[in-house]
Amino acid sequence: MSDGQSAETDGSGVEPAPERTVVQNAQLALLLEVTGTPKPGNVDRAHDYDDLRFEHFMAGAVGAQRGLEMAADGERLGRAFERAVAGMSRQRAGNTQFGALLLLTPLVRAAADGDLSGTRAGELAAETTVADAADFYRAFEHVDVAVDDPPEGMDALDVRRGAAAVPTLEERGLTLYDVMDRSTEVDGIAREWTGEFERTVDAAERLLELDGPVPNRAATVFLELLAEEPDTFVATQHDADVAAEATRRAAAALEDGDPWALANEFVAEEINPGTTADLTAGALFVALERGLDV
């Protein structure tokens, strides 16, 4: 952590401004994600849901700090994630950035280790243990996360069971990577974990390549990601058809260049592409670490 105290001072006795730390970039990424406007169906500067509002994302980003620090400091990824979620949950809306933190945890560790690449983050994901999986299940004790019924034979591992599922995890010797690997069908974040964070890293490069204020770039990248692939959170909240249709509508909005109308429609229809917003947060973090200037 750059505390400026060891920094060189010039003749005036004024030390240079400290660079943002890895953890500070992760927090800023969470803040810039919700600042990106319009992000159809998600909370942004212009849209709230009655029980999920902009200020809850501010408090969630601040509260996640300690867990993100644990990830940067080498704590077990599952444990760092569980603490980040616990801190995030300290606001009235409950779940604001669960998926974003799941995505950020290995990326923060990779950046703190000095190699923020999808390959390295993928290796860290693959190295997770049964203890990390247990931490992941414990994280569900802090917030209500919308999930579907588990697949055949996975009832004992329904994440809604939270810590109660831990003995089964241990019995079956499932690591956090194994749990993610079993969720790729229904969770876009799990696909990143098992796919070397490909969409996240590509979206980061896109953020760096676009022009204009960072929140505008984030809104564009959000829409491009949604137009490219159905959002798994929408599929969970509604169904696969609604998710596919939402992606078609995003592609159309991207074409006609007016996402504002779609933003109002999605909020009214409670179509909330939260996983795509989580990917945008992860991409913002990678881009900030690679020099994105705010």
Added chain:
Amino acid sequence: MSDGQSAETDGSGVEPAPERTVVQNAQLALLLEVTGTPKPGNVDRAHDYDDLRFEHFMAGAVGAQRGLEMAADGERLGRAFERAVAGMSRQRAGNTQFGALLLLTPLVRAAADGDLSGTRAGELAAETTVADAADFYRAFEHVDVAVDDPPEGMDALDVRRGAAAVPTLEERGLTLYDVMDRSTEVDGIAREWTGEFERTVDAAERLLELDGPVPNRAATVFLELLAEEPDTFVATQHDADVAAEATRRAAAALEDGDPWALANEFVAEEINPGTTADLTAGALFVALERGLDV
């Protein structure tokens, strides 16, 4: 700092969510201030200036962390403030929260010491030294802050001279409190430093007493503060008449209950009551420390 590691766990092995730390509440206060909308003449969820936008306040709040931690950890207040400003300045707009950080620094120390009262914060302000004053001047090396010409005989202590003014400070033996005491005419934050933070603490109580989402309360308190007293930053940017007129217009908007029109007018006229926004940030911090629930 609550890291949850020492917390009791229940049968499930799940530790409780950590409380926000004093520094986290200070950062959240900065974020909630800019989230409060509408705040006539200031950046909020609905308003930006071309060169001073919402995302700059996000980055400023994140960047100030280390300096705020130094204030909480007992570092000299001037030094903690200078580091907070240095970190805040790490975004393209330059000065976003200079006054808010000047207000927060003694309040954060008071809270970290376990006695967040105006009296205690006032004592801490009174205990500042010449070294703190030197740090305060160094802080101006990091950002351009709009200030008027110094009063008669104070040219050598023009804050725009930054670190170059330090020898004169030392010669005259002026503490940071002395510098604030000489600025009360032109700076509402200096008045808080020398007046036991009275308006800040009163506004915090008002935030706790109002109903509804915290950003709405912040917007109301901002308008009440502006309607009550001319903003010294507006007086500096324009003149005393414009500042007095802005306060009259705020009182009228408060009465007719439609601050949105005024918000658009003030931005168009570049009337930016930044000191009143700083007071709102300080009040949000005190209110969060006193249990304001987000």
